[in-house]
Amino acid sequence: MPVLKRRSRIVSFRLSQEEYDALRDTCVAQGARSISDFARSAACRLARNGNGSPDETLQAAVVTLQGRVEELDRELKRLAHLLEASQPAAPEKKSKLAKFA
Numbered sequence: 001m002p003v004l005k006r007r008s009r010i011v012s013f014r015l016s017q018e019e020y021d022a023l024r025d026t027c028v029a030q031g032a033r034s035i036s037d038f039a040r041s042a043a044c045r046l047a048r049n050g051n052g053s054p055d056e057t058l059q060a061a062v063v064t065l066q067g068r069v070e071e072l073d074r075e076l077k078r079l080a081h082l083l084e085a086s087q088p089a090a091p092e093k094k095s096k097l098a099k100f101a
Helices: 017-030 035-048 055-086 091-100
Strands: none
Touching: 017 035
16 A cells, blocks of 8 residues: 655664564564564544543543443342342241231
């Protein structure tokens, strides 16, 4: 794929062997053309989405997930209540109920 915008700036940084291996594995898994291409894309995407501050995005994701967990908790309690209501009373409950009848 031809590069339409000439790139004239260089950014470099050092990685440990473990960091490099993890980055290389991620590049392969994501299908990136090269480590440089992957790093450039990731850095530019991060810069576009909140000026390099993932805190806002992360906070929004946490709030969304927290709301979902609360919804699931309510639904689980509702289903448990329905299940309990549909089960016949246990023998000890029947005998206790018979005393009141």
